[in-house]
Amino acid sequence: xxxxxxxxxxxxxxxxxxxxxxxxxxxxxxxxxxxxxxxxxxxxxxxxxxxxxxxxxxxxxxxxxxxxxxxxxxxxxxxxxxxxxxxxxxxxxxxxxxxxxxxxxxxxxxxxxxxxxxxxxxxxxxxxxxxxxxxxxxxxxxxxxxxxxxxxxxxxxxxxxxxxxxxxxxxxxxxxxxxxxxxxxxxxxxxxxxxxxxxxxxxxxxxxxxxxxxxxxxxxxxxxxxxxxxxxxxxxxxxxxxxxxxxxxxxxxxxxxxxxxxxxxxxxxxxxxxxxxxxxxxxx
Amino acid sequence: xxxxxxxxxxxxxxxxxxxxxxxxxxxxxxxxxxxxxxxxxxxxxxxxxxxxxxxxxxxxxxxxxxxxxxxxxxxxxxxxxxxxxxxxxxxxxxxxxxxxxxxxxxxxxxxxxxxxxxxxxxxxxxxxxxxxxxxxxxxxxxxxxxxxxxxxxxxxxxxxxxxxxxxxxxxxxxxxxxxxxxxxxxxxxxxxxxxxxxxxxxxxxxxxxxxxxxxxxxxxxxxxxxxxxxxxxxxxxxxxxxxxxxxxxxxxxxxxxxxxxxxxxx
Numbered sequence: 001x002x003x004x005x006x007x008x009x010x011x012x013x014x015x016x017x018x019x020x021x022x023x024x025x026x027x028x029x030x031x032x033x034x035x036x037x038x039x040x041x042x043x044x045x046x047x048x049x050x051x052x053x054x055x056x057x058x059x060x061x062x063x064x065x066x067x068x069x070x071x072x073x074x075x076x077x078x079x080x081x082x083x084x085x086x087x088x089x090x091x092x093x094x095x096x097x098x099x100x101x102x103x104x105x106x107x108x109x110x111x112x113x114x115x116x117x118x119x120x121x122x123x124x125x126x127x128x129x130x131x132x133x134x135x136x137x138x139x140x141x142x143x144x145x146x147x148x149x150x151x152x153x154x155x156x157x158x159x160x161x162x163x164x165x166x167x168x169x170x171x172x173x174x175x176x177x178x179x180x181x182x183x184x185x186x187x188x189x190x191x192x193x194x195x196x197x198x199x200x201x202x203x204x205x206x207x208x209x210x211x212x213x214x215x216x217x218x219x220x221x222x223x224x225x226x227x228x229x230x231x232x233x234x235x236x237x238x239x240x241x242x243x244x245x246x247x248x249x250x251x252x253x254x255x256x257x258x259x260x261x262x263x264x265x266x267x268x269x270x271x272x273x274x275x276x277x278x279x280x281x282x283x284x
Numbered sequence: 285x286x287x288x289x290x291x292x293x294x295x296x297x298x299x300x301x302x303x304x305x306x307x308x309x310x311x312x313x314x315x316x317x318x319x320x321x322x323x324x325x326x327x328x329x330x331x332x333x334x335x336x337x338x339x340x341x342x343x344x345x346x347x348x349x350x351x352x353x354x355x356x357x358x359x360x361x362x363x364x365x366x367x368x369x370x371x372x373x374x375x376x377x378x379x380x381x382x383x384x385x386x387x388x389x390x391x392x393x394x395x396x397x398x399x400x401x402x403x404x405x406x407x408x409x410x411x412x413x414x415x416x417x418x419x420x421x422x423x424x425x426x427x428x429x430x431x432x433x434x435x436x437x438x439x440x441x442x443x444x445x446x447x448x449x450x451x452x453x454x455x456x457x458x459x460x461x462x463x464x465x466x467x468x469x470x471x472x473x474x475x476x477x478x479x480x481x482x483x484x485x486x487x488x489x490x491x492x493x494x495x496x497x498x499x500x501x502x503x504x505x506x507x508x509x510x511x512x513x514x515x516x517x518x519x520x521x522x523x524x525x526x527x528x529x530x531x532x533x534x535x536x537x538x539x540x541x542x543x544x545x546x547x548x549x550x
Contacts, residue, residue, distance in 0.1 A: 039458035050465035053485050054473055058330070058337070061480035066334035194311030201318055210326045215333050 019117060023125045030129020041137045044090060048142050052086040056150055059211070071214040076153035077242045078212070083146030084238050085209050090138035091131050091168065092175035092233055094203050098196060099123070101186035113276065120268050124176055131172045153242050160243055163250050167237040170257040175233045177264035178203075184268070187275035208235030214244075225256070229264055232257040290386060294394040302399050312400040317407050324353055324411050327475060338479035339512050345477060347419045347506055350412030351499035352474040355438025357401070357408035363443040365396035367463060370453035376548035388542060389447070408435075421506050430520070434502035437523035438474075441498055444530035445470055447538055454541030466493070474498045479512050497526045 016022055034041075059078040063070050073081065089095075100123065103109045112119045146152055155161060182199045186192040204210065207230045213221050225231045236253045239245065245253070303309055327349050331342040340348075369392060372378040381391045416431060449463030456462075470493070473481075478490045478500045490496035497519065504511055505520025 037458070039456075040460045043458065043460035043462045047461040047465040047469070050469050051472070054469060054481075054489075057481045057485060058476050061338045061476075062330050062334045065336035065338070070333040191305065194315055197312070197315045198318075201315065201322055205322050205325075210322070211329055215329050217332075 019121065022117060023121065026122060026125030027129040027132070030126035031133045032129070033126070034130045034133045035137075038137070041090075041133075045138055045141050048086045048089065048138065049145050052083050052142050052146060053149070055086070055210075056082040056146065060150075071212060072244065073212060073214070073242075074153070076151050077244070079146060079150040080153040080242045081212055081238050083143050083150075083152070084241055085234060086146075087139035087142045088168065088171070088234055088237060089209065090134045092171050093127070093130065093134065093179070094175065094207060094209070094233070095200050097127075097179045098183065098192075100180060100183035101192045101196070104183070104186040105190055105192075118269075118272075120180065120265070120272055123180065124173070127176045128172065135168075155241060155243055157243060157247065159247055160241060160250065163254055164237060164241045167240045167254045167257060170254065170261050171233050171237050174229055174257060174261040174264055177261065177268050178229055178233070180268050181264065181271060184271050184275060187271075187278075203230055203233065206230035207233045208238065212238075229260045232260045287386060291390060291394055294391065295397070298394060298397050299399060309400065312398075313403045316400040317403045319404065321407065323471070323475060324349055338477040340477045340479070343415075343419050344503070344507055344509070346411075346415035347421075347503040348477055348499045349475045350408075350415035351434050351438060351502060352471060354405075354408035354412040354435040355498060356442050356471040356474075357404040358435070358439035359442030359446060361398075361401035361405050362439070363393050363446050364401065364467075365393055365398060366446050366450045367467070368392070368396045369450040370457070370459060370463075373453045373545065374457050374548070378545065379547050382542075382545075389538060416506075419507060422508060427506055430502055430505060433521075434499065434506075434523055437527040438498040440527040441494065441523065441530050442467070442470065444527065444534035448530075448534040451534075451537045451541040454544050470495050474500070494526045494530065497523045 056079055059070075059082060060075055063073070063075045063078060068074070070078070100109075100119075103112065109119075112122065115122070155164070178199075182195055183192065185195045189195070206213075206224055206228060213224060213231055213235050216224075236257050240250050240253055243250070327345060328342070330337060331345070335341060337345060366389070369378070372381070372392070378388070378392075381388045381395075384391065412431075412435060421427065445466050446463075449466045452459045452462060470489075473489055474495045478486065478496045481490060490500075501511070501515070501519040502521075502523055505517060510517070511519070
């Protein structure tokens with residue numbers, strides 16, 4: 001494509017059909033950026049591991065008290081559940097992303113809007129790079145610790161592995177879209193702290209981090225799965241990998257995640273366009 | 285007296301600042317209460333799939349949960365803001381506090397205090413009151429005293445944990461979430477019966493670090509139950525002692541940290 005400069009010259013810019021090359025290089029940049037904070041990753045790893053041990057023992061005590069099976073989950077399945085959720089917590093990054101709302105509040109968002117690329121695509125690419133680093137650093141280690149200390153459930157069906165990979169990828173995209181939306185509140189409220197805290201609480205509980213959602217009454221589980229994106233961000237991937245359901249249901253779960261991911265991304269686009277139309281940039 | 289009025293002014297300034305954004309403050313206050321609600325709710329949810337967790341039924345376990353909830357909420361509201369230390373150390377803002385002729389810790393706590401957390405204290409106390417009312421407790425004057433003593437000592441204990449773990453950032457600036465493993469992790473640990481945990485994990489966290497004395501042993505004393513793990517009954521009464529030791533350790537760590545502190549110089 002070509003741009004016209006102020007002096008009337010036409011400058012040719014590297015052809016990048018669909019912005020793919022840009023997207024890929026942004027993913028790489030995201031990976032490098034988060035890899036720089038390796039100390040923070042190490043600290044988070046320690047915390048995830050302690051919480052994993054704690055939750056694992058409690059859930060095993062629940063299974064023992066319930067006579068070997070709780071809400072259809074066996075002991076080893078709950079062990080896998082605990083460690084996969086602790087690992088996924090950093091991969092989908094449920095908490096702690098305020099980049100966008102910080103930039104909206106400070107006014108730096110202007111720079112993003114001036115760029116010839118959609119901010120959603122840019123932030124998504126960086127987030128995918130971040131998730132890739134988290135997968136290597138913060139997913140692998142807790143799973144290993146869990147496998148060393150406890151007896152873990154290992155998937156029995158070959159089809160589960162690719163389904164799990166797709167499921168995690170969709171969970172990352174969906175969780176990104178939800179975080180983006182929550183951050184967008186800052187376009188209207190400036191102080192988005194309340195909604196951010198509300199998001200943290202709701203997502204932690206309803207995504208299935210504290211306990212498997214099936215521990216809740218059936219009607220509530222149905223409402224959460226159908227009416228909210230939360231279960232699709234974490235519980236979905238875990239239920240897939242511990243083969244809680246037959247193959248058909250596993251596929252349906254992943255399909256439902258895709259529906260949510262597409263819907264929330266579309267909503268992001270809508271909200272972003274509205275915000276751009278009404279926004280008054282913070283000066284200073 | 286001069287010091288006290290200085291602290292009073294810091295507190296008033298903080299209260300005015302936080303209450304001036306009414307809508308935000310209202311949302312914060314409400315959400316803050318939900319936070320603790322979710323923790324307590326988790327315990328109840330687990331009891332929906334099992335009648336027994338580590339040898340305790342829901343009514344008995346809720347006494348443990350209630351003591352921990354009240355203790356943690358109080359510590360968090362009172363001194364929990366000390367976790368902001370890592371930001372102050374990283375940015376060098378701690379210098380401003382050290383320059384003033386007042387001890388740094390109370391200043392830090394007061395300037396970072398968040399009033400919304402007060403709603404959690406109220407909620408924690410309500411949970412404890414309901415739990416105690418529903419539990420099969422044979423009341424004696426000693427037990428009535430324990431119901432006040434245990435959450436108070438627990439709050440002091442958690443407060444010491446907050447200070448000690450926050451101090452880690454004096455040596456390791458990028459320590460980030462490490463403290464959470466002991467503060468919020470300690471809370472999550474202590475809301476369940478110690479019998480749920482096993483092996484080295486129980487030895488280190490419940491006994492080595494003392495979290496078992498916060499709520500589990502006082503609850504056993506209240507419920508008049510022998511410890512399934514075989515510990516003597518007087519352990520239900522040692523939490524003030526454990527809290528005192530924790531405060532001593534936290535004070536030492538804090539002092540060593542302050543001496544070790546070198547400003548970022550930027």
